Amino acid sequence: MTQELYQKAMLFAGEKHSDQKVPGTNSNYLLHISNVAMEIMIAYSNDKNFDLNFAIQTAILHDTIEDTSTNYNEIKDLFGEPIAKAVKALTKDSSIEYKEDRMKDSLNRINELQKEVGIVKIADRITNLQTPPAHWEKEKIIKYCEEAKLILKNLSDKNDYLIKRLQLKIQEYEIKINYS
Template identity: 55%
Template sequence: MTQELYQKAIRFAGAKHAKQQVPGTKTNYLAHVSNVAMEVMLAHAQQPDFDLDFAVQLALLHDTLEDTDTDMLELIELFDGPVAFGVSALTKDENLPKEKRMQDSLDRIKTFPREVALVKLADRITNLQQPPEFWTEEKVEAYKKEASLILVELAGSCDYLEDRLIRKIEVYRR
C-alpha cells in the first residue's frame, strides 16, 4: 500500500511543484519533498510505531498548500480529510504576522496525530542543509533558533527524528 500512496502523492507534488526550485539552488523542489519522505521512512525503520502511509503522504504533500495553487478541497478529493488537514497544519498562515506564523503552525500541529509532528521534524532536518549564500548571519541564526523551537515544541514525537534534528542544529552554519 505504501508504494501506491507514495507514487500517487509524489506525482501530484511533482506536478504542483514543477516550476519550483529548492531555494538558493537549481534543484527541482521534488528533491526536497522526497528527502522529507525519506527521513520519515528511515524513522519508521528505526521506530515503527506510527502510520507510515499517512506520514509519507504528509511528507510528500506538506508544501502544496503553502507553495502552490493547491487548495484544501483538491487535497480532500484526491487524498482524504486527515491528509488534507494534516497538510493544512503544516502550512503557515500567511494572514498572521511573520513572527507568529511558526508558533501558530506548531500549535496546530500538536492538535493532530503525531505523524504530522514527525513530518515537521523531518522537514526541518532536510532544510538544515548549507544555507543559501544570500542569507545573512542573522537569518542563519534565526533559522537555527527556529529549528530549536520546533524541537522543543514537538518533543516526544519521535526519538529518532529528534536526535537527527539535534545533530543537524549543532552543525548548522554558513
Template identity: 50%
Template sequence: MKDTDIQTIYQKTIDFAAEKHGQQKMPNGLPYIVHLSNVAMEAFMVHQYKQDFDLKLAIQLALLHDILEDTNLSFKELKDDFGNTVAEGVLALTKDDKLDKKDQMDDSLNRILDLSKEVAIVKLCDRITNLQKPPKKWGNAKIKKYHFQAIKIAQKLKGKNDYLDNRINKKIEQYKLYL
C-alpha cells in the same frame, strides 16, 4: 486515497506533488520535488527504527507538506484527492500568511500538536532535511533565525519520536557551523 500499498501511495502522491509544484526550484537550483522526496526518505528511515506511526500517512504528508503554501491548490481540492486526514495535516504544516510573520511558526506548531503524531514527525523530518548548508543569499540574521526556529521546533515537538529528537538535535548542533 484507497490504495494501501506503500509504493503505490508513494508514486501517486509524488506524481501529484510534482505536477502541482511544476517548475518550482530549491534554493540550490534542483527541482523542488527533490526536497519533498528527501523529507519522505527521512520518514522512511524513522520508520526503520520505530514503527509506532502510520508510515503511509507520514509519506503522504511528507510529499504534500508544502503544497498549500507553495502552489495554487486549494484545501478543498487536496481534501477531495487525499481525504480529510491528509488535508488537515498539510494545513497544519502550512504557515498562515494572514498572521504576522513572527507568529506563523508558533501557530503552525500549535496546530500540529492538535493532530496525530505523523504530522509532527513530518515537521521534524522537514526541518532536519532543511538543516543543510544555508543558501549563499541568506544573511547572518536569516541563518540565526532559521537556527532558532529549529530549536523551537525540536523543543515543541519533543517526545513525538525519540529517533527524530536525537537526529534534529544533532543537525541543530552541526548547523552552528554556519552561524
C-alpha cells in the same frame, strides 16, 4: 506502505511543484520532498510506532498548499480529510503578521493532530538544515536555527530517532553559522 499511495502523492506533488526549485540551488523541488520522505522512511525503520502511509503522504504533500496554487479541498478530495488537515497544519498562516508567530501557530495546530504530522515537520526541518543559501544574511541564518530549536522544543515527544537527528542537525548548523 504501498507504492500506489506513494506514487499518487509524488505525481501530484511533482505536478504542483514542477516550476519550483530548492532555494539556493538549481535542483527541482522534488529533491526536498523526496528527502523529507526518506527521513520518514528511515525513522520508521528505527521505530515502527506510527502510521507510515499517513506520514509519507503528508511528507510528500506538506508544501503543496503553502507553496503552490493547491487548496485544502483539492487535497481533501484526492487524499482524504486527515491528510488535508495535516497539510493545512503544516502550512504557515500568511495572515499572521510576524514570522515567529506564524511558526508558533503552525506548531500549535500540528500538536492538535496525529503525531505523524509532527514527525513530518521534524523531518522537514532536518532536511532544510543544510548549508544556508549564499544570499541569506547571517541574521536570517541565526533566526532559522532558532526556529529549528522552537520546533525541537514543541515536538520533542513525536519520535525519538528524528528528535536526535534534529538535535544533531541544529548543532551542525550552529557550527556553520559560527564559520560564516
